[in-house]
Amino acid sequence: MRNRRARWLMKRQSTGEGHGLQRVGFDPSTHPGRYNPLMATRRRTLSRRVRTRRLVAAGILLVVGFVLLFLVIDALVFWGRVHTGVQIAGYDMGHLTRQQAEDRLAELVEQAAAAPVVVVAGDREWPVLPAAFGVVVDVEGTVANALRVTRGHGLVGDAMTRIGSYFSKRSVDLNGRINAEAVDLFIADIAGQLDSPAVNPTLEFLGAAVTVKDGAPGRVVDGPDLKARLVETLLSLHSTRVEVPMADVLPEVTAAGAEAAVLEAQVMISSPVVLTAGDKKWRMTGQEIQAAIDCVVQGQGEAARLMAVISSAKAKEFFQAVAEEVAIPVFNATWETDGKKAVLLEASSGRELDVGKTAVALTNAAKNPTNRVAEAVVAEVKPDRSTEKAASMGIESAIGSFRTEFEGTANRIANIARAAELINGTLLAPGEEFSFNHVVGERTEDRGFHVAKVVAPDGTLQDDLGGGICQVATTIFNAAFFAGLEITERKNHSLYFDTYPKGRDATVSWDGPDLRFLNDTGHWILIKAAATKTSLLFVIYGTPDGRTVSYSTSDWYEVEPQGVREERTDELAAGQTRIKDKGQDGRSCSVAWVVKSADGTVLRERVFESRYPMYNKIVEVGTKQ
Known part of the structure; x- marks a missing residue:
């Protein structure tokens, strides 16, 4: 149809039909088969245009088809894989599956x-x-980012990225975190070794003459730059050398900015100053002022200038003497106890010298050529625990107590006294848990503990720091037991000691068992301890709520008679024997414990199981001839 219409249009144009025109000398009606050159040329031109358009369209379709085919094949090849050309921290991950990439990373x-x-x-x-810097790399997250390089950007975006990856590398940074505080501490340590800070001008004294000693520039570690370099390196997977960047620094004050300090210092050392507090007075001579003068910078930039001040650090002895005379100790509200009642002792405020403000007042007086008297600044010190606060805590009388008797070496007795001292006065808020190990702390010589016998894992008694403190743990456990408090952790000894209540002993170890109980009374409780050389008493004070405690102790069960193990020794003559370790029978017992409220409601019911394993009696047999 298109070709017919084209021929028809060409015919109309060649004959002038439709325009009221007709070619001169040519009558188409009388020459129907005659060749027309113009019309033929136009036909050929039109035909070429049509063919060209067809070829272009075919080429475009071919290219589009090729690209689509390429993208389909590319998508199939890299389905679930990292695309070619994708790197993580400079390492090629192309063609790897997610799992392979994670394993490689x-x-x-x-x-x-x-x-x-x-x-x-x-x-x-x-x-x-x-x-050392707590570097943690998110392997899964980093690989997920690598997979997303050629995914999730839309159809056109993904296609362009996939094609581009064949011609240029695309690197993915590591997902990770670093302990910034550790990096800062490391840089601070290096800076402490390398920094040469700028030195501000200062004052020099030669008799009554005051001169300026010039400052000097410095060179210090550029901390932010070094931190950025370290973080970049640590998250690059490439161990390398990191150069410490250094920066030049200038003094804060020029020599010209120090001239005013010279005039100030001359006035300050010209005569004594007097410090007063009520009717008390302290005198600082000109020489003492000179020895106490320090320089500080006031202002910044061009406005910075040096100021002469009396330094509290340089005049430490002077201020310490003043502080001792003006001080009034502060007392927290506390309780006086007698084993039954807790009587509240009121708090009282104290006062102390404000050394910083007093040094400023003294400096100002020294800079005054006439009125050279300063008033000491004394601050009120309020108690941490006021009388009102203590009264509201509900500590009134004993709610549970227990006493044990003991004997032993001087070291064991000292350890018991030291642990009791550390616990004495402990306050527990409602809902707060007591932990023996937390309150007593690690048993070390520096903390006042000595070497004494402890129960070793094999059931023998051996020397170790803190031996004897299980006496303390057992005593306070029983005080909490009879107070009806919730026991959250308790373990019996491996050896049975008949000096402790049957089935109610408690062992503790710094790196092992702890004794813990909870204050569930609804009020604060106070734990008081009193130790002598032969006995230990714990009393827990609080608000009695009428709870009662009952218990029953079982007979021994699971009894396992001990065996005998012989050990040969040439320290004894043949035929002689001696007991190296007594050991014990294995046996168990239980304590049924019931705590009831004032109305008889059972608050808690528990059975404390205690198992004391069998340890062989060890008998040494002589072999010496």
Whole structure:
């Protein structure tokens, strides 16, 4: 149809039909078969245009088809895989599945963790492993980011990214975190070794003459720059050397800015100053003022200037003497106890010298050429626990107590007294838990503990620091037991001691068992301890709520008679024997414990099980001839 219409249009144009025109000398009606050159040319031109358009369209379709086919094949090849050209921290991950990429990255992270980063400054080096900075790499998250490089950007975006990945690498940074505080501490340590701070001008005294000593520029570690370099390196999987960047720093004050301090200092040392507090007075001579003068910078930039001040640090002895004379001790509200009642003792405020403000007042007086008297600044010190606060805590009378008797070496007795001292006066808020190990702390010589016998894991008695404090744990456990408090952790000894209540002993160890109980009374409780050389008493004070405690102790069961183990020794003559360790029979018992409220409601019911394992009697047999 299109070709017919084209021929018809060409015919009309050649004959002038439709325009009221007709070619001169040519009558188409009389020459129907005659060749028309113009019309033929137009036909050929039109035909070429049509063919060209068809070829272009076919080419476009071919290219589009090829691209679509390529993208389909590419999508199939890299289905569930990292696309070619994608790297993580510079390492090629192309063609790997998610799991393969995660395994590969985890391997690289492990290798990097074992290789130190070396921080360098001249001929000094600080090698440090990434673990020191708490470096943690999110392997799964990083691989997920690598997979998303060619995904999730829309149809056109994904296509362009996929094609581009064949011609240029695309790197993905590690997902990770670093302990910034550890990095800051590391940089601070290096700065402490390398920094040469700028020195401000200062004052020099030669008799009554005051001169300015020039300052000097400095050179310090550029902390922010070093931190950025370290973080970048630590999250790069490449152990390398990191140069410490240094920065030049100038003094805060120029020599010209120090001239005013010279005039101030001359006035300050010209005569004594007097410090007063009520009717008390203290005199500081000109020489003492000179020895106490320090320089501080006031203002910034061009406005910065040096000021002469009396330093509380340089005049430490002077201010300490004043502080001792003006001080009034502060007393917290507390309780006087007698084993039954707790009587409230009122709090009282104290006062203390405000050294900083007093130094300022003294400086101002010294800069005054005439009125050279300063008033000491004394501040009121309020108690941490006021009388009103203590009265509201509900500590009125004893709600539980227990006493044990003991004997032993001087070291054991001293350990018992020390642990009791650390617990004495402990206050527990409603709902707060008591922990023996937390309150008493680690048993070390520095904390006042000595070597005495302890129960070893094999049931023998051996020397160790803190021996004897299980006497304290057992005593306070029983006080909490009879107070009806909730026991949250308790373990019996492996050896049975008949000096403790049957089935109601408690063992503790710094790196092992603890004794813990909860204050569930609804009011504060106060724990008081009193130790002598032969006895220990714990009393728990609070608000009695009428709760009662009852218990019953079982007979021994699961009894396992002890065996005998012989050990040969040449320390004894043949035929002689001696007992090296008595051991014990194995046996168990239980204590049924019931706590009831004032109206008879059972608050808690529990059975404390105690198992004392069998330990062989060890008998040494002589072999000496």
